Amino acid sequence: MYRNKNISAPVIKRLPRYYRFLGELQANGVKRISSRELSDKMGFTASQIRQDLNCFGGFGQQGYGYPVENLYNEIGNILGINNTYNAILIGAGNLGKAVAMHMSFEKRGFRLIGIFDNDPAKIGTGIRDIRISDLDDLEEFCTNNKTDAAVFCVPKGAVQRIADRLYKLGIKNFWNFSHYDLSVHYDDIIVENVHLNDSLMILCYKISEANSILDDTTA
Amino acid sequence: MYRNKNISAPVIKRLPRYYRFLGELQANGVKRISSRELSDKMGFTASQIRQDLNCFGGFGQQGYGYPVENLYNEIGNILGINNTYNAILIGAGNLGKAVAMHMSFEKRGFRLIGIFDNDPAKIGTGIRDIRISDLDDLEEFCTNNKTDAAVFCVPKGAVQRIADRLYKLGIKNFWNFSHYDLSVHYDDIIVENVHLNDSLMILCYKISEANSILDDTTA
């Protein structure tokens, strides 16, 4: 119903933020909120909030505002968090472990059903209640277990070969923590990247920029 | 020299990607590259690449292209990765541990000089060669050790109080992995957010959207 228009990327990126703030409001017992109030809390303009929400239909009511619970649930539906996409994690190193332990996949439309590594010391051990399997068993596992998405927590050099294997298995949705640019190599896949190195460098830039502005002032 | 113009956020976000690709080219012994070739590799338009690079001055040469090594180094300088900003990590849970173990802070303009947690079982143990300190000793540590930035790997509820303490200590640069919106609460701070939950939800949206388009086709 609300998917008929093509929603632009900037709007989509803001949706989780709306979801987060509305969830908080609901937890605090707030029943309704105006775009103006939400603007104050979130730092988006009221106009943008109204535009954004209207991409998906008229959730609000003139003179009243938006019903918090309803809007919260609707945005959850739009994001698709009521799905249960089966995901596997590739790489049980520090980062992979942290992702497996730390993320509530179930609250975000996913279920983690398998973890793979090629380190014999890790294979057979478990994270949470999930056994770490041999990467060699990837094909067998994915054939026997419907697998919708893969999470990449392996070094850059290992990605391409594994991605090829997954692609052959028909798995084309990726949450990519590696620094390998999947989308450059396949064009009918869905990728969401988490480039931690890039993020840290951007912080470095921002700090350096702020300092250099200060330097200019004193010069 | 190259900081006199105000560089727009979209350009800054692309810089680490340029840096990554140019580093690879250099590693492969490539000496020069045209915006056209870079466009093919990176997926940006050649026009955009020329515009971006020109924000910082004329690195290229007509009829020749861009010298890879020089451009790589220059973008590194622009990003500020030759700095050594002292960073502390707040929170030594799964995510904090992974960030401490996994990230090459030194290659990105930072040095990790301290880790803090309030869990007695963790205090005194170490990650890499860094001792985990009691969160209570934060003020003492930061007074004795110049601290430029803090990495937040603690649950949402714990952030505000710690952020206040850091702010009082004059620490206003944050790499924020928590779901607490720092920038809403302080306006003279620098924050780079890594919202993993948001990222996972966006992947969920993309998958759901792709599926619903398929559904529409069959309907």
Add this chain to the structure above:
DNA sequence: TAGATTGTTAATCGATTAACAATC
């Protein structure tokens, strides 16, 4: 020189903001 490719201006495209009529 001729060919190639940048630097840079102009044109287009898209996203954000402003304004206001519709309406609860």
Add this chain to the structure above:
DNA sequence: TAGATTGTTAATCGATTAACAATC
């Protein structure tokens, strides 16, 4: 009803793309 606030159109702003003169 009057006040408030949405839904939505129009205006502005900014980013991307196209084009081409400058120049190596």
